[in-house]
Amino acid sequence: MKISFHGADRGVTGSCHMIECGGTRLLVDCGLYQGGREIDEDNAEPFDFDAETIDVLLLTHAHLDHCGRLPLLAKRGFRGEIVTTAASRELARLVMLDAARLQEEEAERGARRHARRRGGEDGPQPLYTVVDAMNVLDCFGRTAVYGRPLDIAPGMRATFLDAGHILGSASILLELEEGGERRRVVFSGDIGNAGRPLLEPPTPPPECDAVIMETTYGDRNHRAFEPSVEELYQAIEDTLRRGGNVIIPTFALERAQELLYYLHEAVVMNGRLPRSIQVFLDSPMAISATEIFRRHPECLSDEVAAMFRDRDPFSVPGLHFTRETAESMAINRIRGGAVIMAGSGMATGGRVRHHLKHNLWRSEAGVVFVGYAAAGTLARLIIDGVSPVRIFGEEIPVKARVHTIGGFSAHADQAELVIWQRASAAKRTFLVHGEEKSMQAFGALLTDTEVVMPEARARFEL
Secondary structure: OEEEEOOOOOOOOOOOEEEEEOOEEEEEOOOOOOOOHHHHHHHHOOOOOOHHHOOEEEOOOOOHHHHOOHHHHHHOOOOOEEEEEHHHHHHHHHHHHHHHHHHHHHHHHHHHHHHHHHOOOOOOOOOOOHHHHHHHHHHEEEEEOOOOOEEEEOOEEEEEEEOOOOOOOEEEEEEEEEOOEEEEEEEOOOOEOOOOOOEOOOOOOOOOOEEEEEOOOOOOOOOOHHHHHHHHHHHHHHHHHHOOOEEEEOOOOOHHHHHHHHHHHHHHHOOOOOOOOEEEEOOHHHHHHHHHHHHOHHHEOHHHHHHHHHOOOOOOOOEEEOOOHHHHHHHOOOOOOEEEEEOOOOOOOOOHHHHHHHHOOOOOOEEEEOOOOOOOOHHHHHHOOOOOEEEOOEEEOOOOEEEEOHHHOOEOOHHHHHHHHHHHOOOEEEEEOOOHHHHHHHHOOOOOOEEEOOOOOOEEEO
16 A cells, blocks of 8 residues: 655645555546646646556545646546545536636637747647546546445545535545555545534544645634624725725635625625625636535535525625626726626636736725735735736736735634644644645644655655
């Protein structure tokens, strides 16, 4: 029995880990690296393994940094089975098709620039196409149900547990047997921030021999959640008072729905914000994800599932869903009084970059970040105070008021991660999915386990 690491090793994105047991090769996740231009090159590099030899893949959840290279895996020969929850299957389809479309559009723009500079030579190619994304959907097989063991292969059993991170997200217990030896290994996936309104809290892990766990916020705790909601309301009120627009770079899965929930509370339930406020969800993917939320009450908290029987907790009187490009472009003619939520959350692509281009230079505008921003992303540059920033080839000065509200994170903080790890009673703990300083700070707190911070391609006996 062996484990090897092929992504999110001393970094936050690109999760991909391999288990080999009894002649079966199993991957947990195959995510996209996210960040600067050099990250694009990392995504295009060959895998550290032969994709044709992978028998099965377990998908913890549908965020791009966990599922985003699945179409590339299939393009390079993977024909095995992908197992995940019903909600993750729907969301992953949405995420991968959107990523493929964006890559095709970026390749087309690059090809035009290339042609202007170099004549008729071939320009850049997309990492994968919409057709590649459609092809990998054929690999999705059995559906995992929380708490119900699945026999994956001889000597391999998987049990998905609610991770409380996004709709359908899971931690995974793998029970392995080979040559008379047995091991219990838990992959955390991304662990949710407990006490959030939409989802149930993360299920504690069972006792195991080894745990592979995320450390995104392993070096710090989140501020209390209620003050974070209050800070959101204040940021919106202050920006509206100045006559500007509020731009919220928004992750399409979970964050968009959570923001709609709290805008509903503020406008409809308690009158904190005016009913005249205009709210734009300018993300086709987030709009579709919101519809998927409504189809999966089994993943929601009991309170929110009950709400859907009486009212829509995502509705706001002035809410506009803008799917079409022309509708999105029209938003940029609005000079003030609008709350504009658009992807991507790290501002690495998508429509939010257009809204930032039109509003960052305006002192009356406000930009509100409510999620993690990886190093090298446009979101992180703005948060770190860089000005000007480059958007679509133009230098844009940052004069808008920038708000960073950490309490909305969908990831567990340091204290929650420690509690989760201790519940596993693992003899060995592999730290992944975190920046190195975060891993080191978190690892120093773990005194009852062997702590390992694997580098890329590191391989260990289980």
